[in-house]
Amino acid sequence: MSRSGADLALLFLGAYRSLVDTATTELAARGHAEFKPVHEFALRAIAAGADSASDLGRRTSVSKQAAAKTIAALLERGYVVSSPDPQDARRKRVEVTARGFDVMAQGEAVLEAARKRWEIQIGSAQLASLEAHLVILVGDAAIQADAPGWVADDSQ
Amino acid sequence: MSRSGADLALLFLGAYRSLVDTATTELAARGHAEFKPVHEFALRAIAAGADSASDLGRRTSVSKQAAAKTIAALLERGYVVSSPDPQDARRKRVEVTARGFDVMAQGEAVLEAARKRWEIQIGSAQLASLEAHLVILVGDAAIQADAPGWVADDSQ
DNA sequence: TGACATCGACAACCATGTTGTCTACAGTGA
DNA sequence: TCACTGTAGACAACATGGTTGTCGATGTCA
Numbered sequence: 001m002s003r004s005g006a007d008l009a010l011l012f013l014g015a016y017r018s019l020v021d022t023a024t025t026e027l028a029a030r031g032h033a034e035f036k037p038v039h040e041f042a043l044r045a046i047a048a049g050a051d052s053a054s055d056l057g058r059r060t061s062v063s064k065q066a067a068a069k070t071i072a073a074l075l076e077r078g079y080v081v082s083s084p085d086p087q088d089a090r091r092k093r094v095e096v097t098a099r100g101f102d103v104m105a106q107g108e109a110v111l112e113a114a115r116k117r118w119e120i121q122i123g124s125a126q127l128a129s130l131e132a133h134l135v136i137l138v139g140d141a142a143i144q145a146d147a148p149g150w151v152a153d154d155s156q
Numbered sequence: 157m158s159r160s161g162a163d164l165a166l167l168f169l170g171a172y173r174s175l176v177d178t179a180t181t182e183l184a185a186r187g188h189a190e191f192k193p194v195h196e197f198a199l200r201a202i203a204a205g206a207d208s209a210s211d212l213g214r215r216t217s218v219s220k221q222a223a224a225k226t227i228a229a230l231l232e233r234g235y236v237v238s239s240p241d242p243q244d245a246r247r248k249r250v251e252v253t254a255r256g257f258d259v260m261a262q263g264e265a266v267l268e269a270a271r272k273r274w275e276i277q278i279g280s281a282q283l284a285s286l287e288a289h290l291v292i293l294v295g296d297a298a299i300q301a302d303a304p305g306w307v308a309d310d311s312q
Numbered sequence: 313t314g315a316c317a318t319c320g321a322c323a324a325c326c327a328t329g330t331t332g333t334c335t336a337c338a339g340t341g342a
Numbered sequence: 343t344c345a346c347t348g349t350a351g352a353c354a355a356c357a358t359g360g361t362t363g364t365c366g367a368t369g370t371c372a
Binding site: 004005006008009011012013014015016018019020023107108110111112113114115118121122126127129130131133134135136137138 | 160161162164165167168169170171172174175176179263264266267268269270271274277278282283285286287289290291292293294
């Protein structure tokens with residue numbers, strides 16, 4: 001077959017897009033419209049302890065201003081709440097709400113379901129080996145779900 | 157191993173990013189700084205016959221204004237030239253320059269080299285099967301290199 | 313106590329897309 | 343031949359999601 005390198009790149013992008021689009025569409029259908037991958041990552045980082053804008057910025061490799069905007073968006077949609085930090089009057093502590101945890105759980109479920117469909121399609125062993133090879137090729141870069149500023153691609 | 161669906165998505169994104177970053181960096185080192193995937197796709201479309209802004213817009217599923225901006229960027233960097241169409245005074249015909257063909261060839265070569273490295277790393281048969289499975293999973297969506305507005309992710 | 317760091321807010325800017333509007337020109341049919 | 347309709351490209355305004363720079367308030371440490 002010997003596809004070209006460019007096609008290979010496109011294939012990866014297509015696979016990612018396919019999963020993410022599925023998730024976005026499904027989440028919208030389940031009452032979480034406008035929920036984008038960026039939000040998912042931010043929410044994860046907040047749940048993991050990034051409880052202020054500056055903190056979130058550092059963890060997601062983005063300026064604190066950008067992080068503040070993301071938090072504002074999450075706040076507006078009810079995925080997080082913020083309150084003044086009693087320990088430090090400069091800070092505002094951000095916390096994930098029940099709705100926030102819900103959207104994370106649903107997102108995970110949707111992606112897991114998509115993965116299951118693929119598993120059925122090409123076989124469990126094949127998918128496992130595909131994943132294993134990807135891990136080798138990509139290395140650690142993809143593992144830290146907290147980090148990427150490179151999730152900016154999104155749906156749009 | 158049974159990785160989660162979210163990890164799988166991240167893995168795909170990581171693989172894509174890895175290839176694209178390699179290509180962008182390499183191209184920059186070879187005298188094509190600031191050349192982004194979007195430019196690559198536009199250039200390909202132009203070479204394939206999209207010789208006007210409106211045309212390019214249609215082919216890459218983007219507004220003609222956005223296409224015009226992309227053309228302006230390519231123009232500025234010397235990858236295309238434009239001239240009034242003698243047949244139709246409304247149009248400006250866009251053509252890929254030698255430099256434009258060069259960057260396309262180099263890009264292809266760089267990606268091909270990256271693919272070769274992976275082939276060595278995990279084995280030729282493994283890479284082939286990975287690609288074959290991806291083709292099954294992604295379907296036709298990734299094949300038409302001309303289309304995607306979804307290459308907006310980029311380096312930045 | 314004073315120097316310095318950090319927090320969040322605000323403003324300005326950039327990149328890359330969008331829509332809407334405008335003028336020039338092409339093509340077509342009465 | 344002429345009016346109508348469609349299309350090309352230019353321009354303006356705006357949305358999104360980043361950036362940098364600056365500022366006042368607050369914390370921290372010598």
